[in-house]
Amino acid sequence: MRISREKLKSDLIEKVEEISGERLAVCYQCGKCSAGCPLESEMETLPHRVIRLLQLGSGDEALGSSAIWLCASCHTCAARCPKGVDLSKIMEALRVILLRRGYHRLEPADVPPEVLAKAPQQAIVSCYRKFNS
Ligand code: SF4
Numbered sequence: 819m820r821i822s823r824e825k826l827k828s829d830l831i832e833k834v835e836e837i838s839g840e841r842l843a844v845c846y847q848c849g850k851c852s853a854g855c856p857l858e859s860e861m862e863t864l865p866h867r868v869i870r871l872l873q874l875g876s877g878d879e880a881l882g883s884s885a886i887w888l889c890a891s892c893h894t895c896a897a898r899c900p901k902g903v904d905l906s907k908i909m910e911a912l913r914v915i916l917l918r919r920g921y922h923r924l925e926p927a928d929v930p931p932e933v934l935a936k937a938p939q940q941a942i943v944s945c946y947r948k949f950n951s
């Protein structure tokens with residue numbers, strides 16, 4: 819599959835670039851971001867692949883990736899990227915797009931009581947903010 823001008827001008831890409839302030843076309847898929855990501859072993863789609871999916875016009879696949887929810891916004895990828903891409907902002911933009919559509923990643927009722935009892939309140943509130951619209 820190849821990148822085309824049309825694919826790079828999709829509504830989704832424009833929205834991701836508007837929210838994140840990042841340009842997807844500059845990523846040349848070196849993979850340095852994924853190599854340094856502390857959560858890459860948990861992600862079924864590696865961070866640089868999320869960008870690739872967007873570049874190739876597979877926006878739904880990018881939006882369906884658990885990687886966008888696992889990203890801890892640690893900015894390691896941004897520090898390593900030779901093109902200055904801050905992937906954490908792209909991950910956040912994808913989450914925002916889903917949340918604006920009314921998507922809920924985490925239903926409060928699904929959190930086990932033992933987790934609620936042990937987790938710090940601040941962490942619980944942060945989770946609800948990150949995962950729910
Ligand atoms: S490090 Fe930067 S240029 Fe390399 S794959 Fe990641 S985002 Fe793309």
Ligand code: SF4
Pocket residue numbers: 851854855856857858865888889890891892893894895896905906909
């Ligand atoms: S900001 Fe997200 S994608 Fe980037 S290295 Fe950290 S966890 Fe991985």
